[in-house]
Amino acid sequence: MDLLRRGGRLLTALLVLATAAPAARAQLSPGPLATPHANLEGMKNCTQCHALGKGVEADKCLACHTLLAERITAGKGLHAGADHANCVSCHSEHHGADYALVHWEGGEANFDHAAAGFTLEGAHAALKCRQCHREDKIANPARLTAAHKDLDRSFLGLGTACLDCHADPHRGTLGDACLKCHGQSAWRPAAGFDHAGTQFPLRGKHADVTCDKCHPRSGAAETGDLRIAFKGVAFADCKDCHKDPHAGRFTATCASCHQETDWKAIRGKQFDHDLTRYPLRGKHAAVDCKGCHQPGAPHRPLAHDLCLDCHQDKHLGQFTVTGKVQDCARCHSVAGYSPSSFTVAQHAESSYPLAGAHLAVPCRDCHLPTEAQPAGRFRYGSTSCTQCHADPHGKSLALEGADRRCERCHTPESWRRVNYDHAATGFALADRHAEAACTACHVAIPGAKPGQLRFSDLRKDCASCHEDIHRGQFLREGEAIVDCARCHDSRDWMAARFDHTKDARFVLDGAHAPLACTACHLPIDIPAPGEAVTLRYRPLPTDCKSCHPTLVTAPQRGTP
Incomplete structure (x- = not known):
């Protein structure tokens, strides 16, 4: 009995432990993992996904999902976006073996494919996901299999080039930039293709011809060997496509007589010269054909x-x-x-x-x-100017060769705008002289043509232009001409340079100093109307009585 009792207690304890184990496990795991993660079941694998006290970290996910890690590093695809950095925002676990691990907000069919880096446009927008995301479209299925991907469920591995999904009916003859000619709404017509950009632009009747009339087909699309000849089609000569109805009787080219608008439109008076190497423009269009082409040989080439x-x-x-x-x-x-x-x-x-x-x-x-x-x-x-212009100066300018260039004085802007440097003559124009008009000094030459002024043989002394109103009073012995500059300068007529103390016999001091010149220097005579007044400067006596006759008396006591 004791043995049975002890055995019963042991069995009871075992039953309690057996029944308590699932509850203990349930307290540690929220639920079973989905089938793709089944290998991570068990408490020893928790930290494969969970960080202690931090939940699920993306780095732990990417440690297994290496293909996604590579795309994120390269900045490609949906998961590279900042709003998809948190894995658990879309993927949830511990809901059972058959639970779908992807949460599609709004449903899988409403997913914004542009977020994955490939916008669905045209006919692509109407396709269901698995019409493209399927095993036979994956470029490198072995790589996904090695990463334990289910090829029937994965969204990875597809390329974005047209030829990654579509067969090339041109067999590589036209390159791989399909969108240059075709749109995404429909393969035909090739809306982006412009035959005018080829070596054979379609004009006239050619524009109405269907493509397959010139570009023959071979094979079939169903068998995967359809071929359309777009390269290597001969077109240099009309006879490459058209039968010669003249059986070679004419040596001229077809275009010599016929037009692309209509075979029966024979060239004649309405000949379109624009189709030749010399289109007629301007007055050439009004020239009669015979003006250029010899009769009987209208097609003979002409130099042009x-x-x-x-x-x-x-x-x-x-x-x-x-x-x-x-x-x-x-x-x-x-x-x-x-x-x-x-x-x-x-x-x-x-x-x-x-x-x-x-x-x-x-x-x-x-x-x-x-x-x-x-x-x-x-x-x-x-x-030179004289090639077109007559020289109005005649021989009045004593210059020769390069020095006789008009540009020395005149500018193209205006004949009267003179930029001559008068200082080059040795007589620089300063002060009042600079204000004088050229014709004030350079007067007309007597007997010469109008406009001819005297420029050469001009004296530089004052008397050559100005009258000596002193009537030779200051002419020194041995001088032929008075040097006016001893007293005057070109600023004004006042004798600014004359110093009565140094240049005269009578020093002005005392009450004499403030006197005006005319107080002592009186007119020599009464001038005629319009004539300048001449004052007497020399000879003048220097004794007092010559100026003060009534004031001079006998010396008083105490005077020297």
């Missing part, structure tokens, strides 16, 4: 690279450089020979740039016709 192939050189070689005539189009256009299209900017590049008043001069005023050059003279031996 240069204007001189048809036109004579009216300038008779003036624009020939190193034996080659320059392009007429630099100055003329097909709209007409004149007016010239030669611009002021082009003239600035010539040996004589236009400046100042020359800019307003009509071309023909300078480039006048001559007997040797009926169309106008354009080449000159020099560019």
